Amino acid sequence: AETVALLDAVRTRRELSPTAADATSAVIHDSSGTPSADPPVATLPQKPMLVATNRLDLKRFSWVTAAVILAVLGWIAVRPEPEAAASTAARSLVVLPMLNQTGEPRLAYLATGIADGVARRLEGIGGIKVRSGARSDWSTATRRDMRVIGREFGSTILLKSSIRRAGDSLEVRASVVDASTFEERAIVAHRFTMTGISDAESRLAAEIAGAVFRRPMIAPQRSDRPIDAESHRLTLEGFHQFDTRRQPRAPGTPSGSDSARNLFSRAVSIDPMNARAWAGLTSVWGSRTVGDALPFDEGYERTSAAAMRALTIDSLQGTAWASLALIRALKYRDLGIGMELMRKAEAAEPSNAEVFLIKETLLTSAHLFDQARDAARVARRLDPLASLYVDNEAAVELCADRPAAALQLYESELAMNPSDGLSQKGLTRTLARLGRYDEAIASWRKEAAKTGEVELQNALAVANGKEGYWTLKHAEGRKRLDRLARVGGRVSPMALVRETFASGDEDGGYVAIGKAAAAGTRSLYRLGCMSALDEYRDTPRFAAAVARIGALRAR
Known part of the structure; x- marks a missing residue:
C-alpha cells in the first residue's frame, strides 16, 4: 500500500510537491526515544503478510520487485517535464x-x-x-x-x-x-x-x-476522478461552519466546530475519495486537540489518520500538512519538527489562508510573536473578507502585549462590518486591556444584543467602570464553571484553568494551572494569550507562571 501511494504521488507530483510517502512512513526514533531529525508524519496500517514457504524464492522475488520499483521510480524522476521550467x-x-x-x-x-x-x-x-x-x-x-x-x-x-x-x-x-x-x-x-x-x-x-x-480557499479537486456533487457541497458548508467557529453564538447553539465535523464526516461517507473533506476533518481534530477539547494522544491519532487519508488521495492538501506540522511539533515539543512540515504545506498550497493561520498558532506557541504576526497578516491578505483572520492578527498583538495595535484592527473591521460578532467581542476585550472600561461595557452590551442575551444586556446597562466590568465577567465565568462541574466524563484541564480564573478565583486558577501542567497540557504554551487571564496579566505571579511553563522549543 505504501509503494502504491508513493508511485501515485511521484507520478502526479508538481514542482516542490511533497510525496505521499512522507505521509505514510512510520515514526523513526533514535536510542533516546526522540524522533529523528526528519520525522515522518504517520503510520499506514499494514495488511497481514502471507508467509512464504520457500525463503529463497521470497528473497529472489523481493530483489526483483525492488529492482522493478526502482526502475519505475527512476524513469518517473528523470522523464522530461515541460511544465517544470x-x-x-x-x-x-x-x-x-x-x-x-x-x-x-x-x-x-x-x-x-x-x-x-x-x-x-x-x-x-x-x-x-x-x-x-x-x-x-x-x-x-x-x-x-x-x-x-x-x-x-x-x-x-x-x-x-x-x-x-x-x-x-x-x-x-x-x-x-x-x-x-x-x-x-x-x-x-x-x-x-x-x-x-x-x-x-x-x-x-x-x-x-x-x-x-490569492485565490478562493476552496480549490477545485485536483484528482482526475470527479467528486460526488453532494459530498462537495457538504465540504463547502463544512469549511463555512469551521471558519465561523469563533463567532459568538446564543447559549445552547451547537459550535461551529461540531457542525463542521458532522458535515465533513457526511461528505467522506458519501465519497471516501474526497481529499478536501478529509483535510477538513484534519482541521477539526487538529483544532480540538490544540484547544485541549480531547486528550492529546487521542487527538493526535485522529488528526494524523485524517491527514493521512487526505494526503494519500492528494499530496497537495496544504491544510493536512499544516495540521500535521502543528500537532507533531506539540507532541515532541519542538518547533523545528513542525516547521519542516509547514514548509511542505506552504509549497503545496501557497494560496490557502488556513495554512498560515495554523502557522501562526505554531509560532505563537513558541512565543515568536513577530513571526506569528507576519503569518497572520499573510493569511489575512489571502482571504481579506473573513473576519476570522482579522481576529487572528489582533489576537497575536494582544499576546505580544500590543493592545493599541489590536484596537486599530477591530475598529477598522467593525467600521466595514458592524454586525460582526467576533470583532465586537475582540473590541470589548481590547478596550478592557487598555483600561477603557466604560467603552468596554458599551461594546459588550452590543455583543450581548447580537447573541440575544437579554438578561446580560440589562445587567450591562447599569454597570460602570472597572469594578462593574469585572463583577459581571466573574458572574459569567461562574456560570460556565458550574456547567463544567455538571459535565459527565472528561473535563478539559485547560477549560478548568480558563473558567476558574474567569470566575475570579485567582488562587484556584493557579492550582488548575499546576494540574494542567502535570497532565502535559500543550495549550499552556499560549497561557499569556488567553482572555480569561487578562485581569491577572500584569501581576508578578502571572509572569512567574508563564516563565515556569516556557515556550515550545525553537532550534
Whole structure:
C-alpha cells in the first residue's frame, strides 16, 4: 500500500510537491526515544503478510520487485517535464532595488534596508524563491527593462517599490509586475515612522504574498476522478461552519466546530475519495486537540489518520500538512519538527489562508510573536473578507502585549462590518486591556444584543467602570464553571484553568494551572494569550507562571 501511494504521488507530483510517502512512513526514533531529525508524519496500517514457504524464492522475488520499483521510480524522476521550467519561474520573485523618492539622499540606506527586509520575509512563503536586487546599484535603463530582468533571473514576477515623504511620516509603495505581460498590480501603500520600520516590512510582505498567491480557499479537486456533487457541497458548508467557529453564538447553539465535523464526516461517507473533506476533518481534530477539547494522544491519532487519508488521495492538501506540522511539533515539543512540515504545506498550497493561520498558532506557541504576526497578516491578505483572520492578527498583538495595535484592527473591521460578532467581542476585550472600561461595557452590551442575551444586556446597562466590568465577567465565568462541574466524563484541564480564573478565583486558577501542567497540557504554551487571564496579566505571579511553563522549543 505504501509503494502504491508513493508511485501515485511521484507520478502526479508538481514542482516542490511533497510525496505521499512522507505521509505514510512510520515514526523513526533514535536510542533516546526522540524522533529523528526528519520525522515522518504517520503510520499506514499494514495488511497481514502471507508467509512464504520457500525463503529463497521470497528473497529472489523481493530483489526483483525492488529492482522493478526502482526502475519505475527512476524513469518517473528523470522523464522530461515541460511544465517544470514554467513552474520554477512562477515560484520565484525578483525584488528590484527600492527607489528613494524622498528627495533626501541620506535616506537611501532606508530604501535599501526595507527592500532587503521584505525580501527576507518573503523567502520561502508558499515555496517561493526570492532573488533580491535590493542592494544592487542598477542603472535606470536596467530597472525599466522588466523582460530582461525576468529572463536573467529566471522569474516572471518582479517587485517594484519606493519610499517617499508623507508629511512627518514616510510612505512605502509597491507593485507586483508580470515580466511576461507587463501587467502591474499595485499594493496598498503603508505609512510609517522611523520606529515602525519592522512593522512596515511585515505589512508590505503580507500584501505582496496576498497579491501573488490569492485565490478562493476552496480549490477545485485536483484528482482526475470527479467528486460526488453532494459530498462537495457538504465540504463547502463544512469549511463555512469551521471558519465561523469563533463567532459568538446564543447559549445552547451547537459550535461551529461540531457542525463542521458532522458535515465533513457526511461528505467522506458519501465519497471516501474526497481529499478536501478529509483535510477538513484534519482541521477539526487538529483544532480540538490544540484547544485541549480531547486528550492529546487521542487527538493526535485522529488528526494524523485524517491527514493521512487526505494526503494519500492528494499530496497537495496544504491544510493536512499544516495540521500535521502543528500537532507533531506539540507532541515532541519542538518547533523545528513542525516547521519542516509547514514548509511542505506552504509549497503545496501557497494560496490557502488556513495554512498560515495554523502557522501562526505554531509560532505563537513558541512565543515568536513577530513571526506569528507576519503569518497572520499573510493569511489575512489571502482571504481579506473573513473576519476570522482579522481576529487572528489582533489576537497575536494582544499576546505580544500590543493592545493599541489590536484596537486599530477591530475598529477598522467593525467600521466595514458592524454586525460582526467576533470583532465586537475582540473590541470589548481590547478596550478592557487598555483600561477603557466604560467603552468596554458599551461594546459588550452590543455583543450581548447580537447573541440575544437579554438578561446580560440589562445587567450591562447599569454597570460602570472597572469594578462593574469585572463583577459581571466573574458572574459569567461562574456560570460556565458550574456547567463544567455538571459535565459527565472528561473535563478539559485547560477549560478548568480558563473558567476558574474567569470566575475570579485567582488562587484556584493557579492550582488548575499546576494540574494542567502535570497532565502535559500543550495549550499552556499560549497561557499569556488567553482572555480569561487578562485581569491577572500584569501581576508578578502571572509572569512567574508563564516563565515556569516556557515556550515550545525553537532550534
